[in-house]
Amino acid sequence: MSQTERPPYPPILVILVSAVLTGMGQVMNGQASRGLMMAFTALSLAWVSYNLTTPDHSFVGRYAGGFMIHAIAFMDAVRIAKFRRHEWETRSR
Template identity: 50%
Template sequence: MTDTKLKAPLHPLLVLLIAVVLPGMGQIANNQPTRGLLFAFTTVALGYVTSKYAAPDASLVGRYAGGFFIYAVAIMDAYRWAKVRWEIFYHAHPKA
């Protein structure tokens, strides 16, 4: 029988830091590349659409509100799934 070492998932706080730096990269760090690319492209797309329909005197956050909203959801999603993966791994392998 071969001795295979299981690779632990990244710590959830590290994934959170990655997700804050770039939208969608937290999901990629969680081995969810399709989900990460979806979040990244949706952030850009909704930011663009919001900027075209926002009032001319809107603030920066108001002008790109759609993009900021998806960015915030992507951060929460990346942390949540990192925490779930972390708990499942260490519950199944307590000595890892």
């Protein structure tokens, strides 16, 4: 390991950012294209589910597709952040 290599972000920080912004957890984990894909997919599915529902549905129901992808992106970012942190700590010993 080189001395200039920056440690990965702490998983708790990735959790907090990823909970608020879809795809940013992936960006923090060094997977920018994956984060962009998650954000675009969430927006696309939110638009589709909004257009397939009626005003009688709840807010969450109208944007269910986007919330589903947001949850998947969140779990993915947390898993990768924990893995990267564990790998970095193991290498630095």
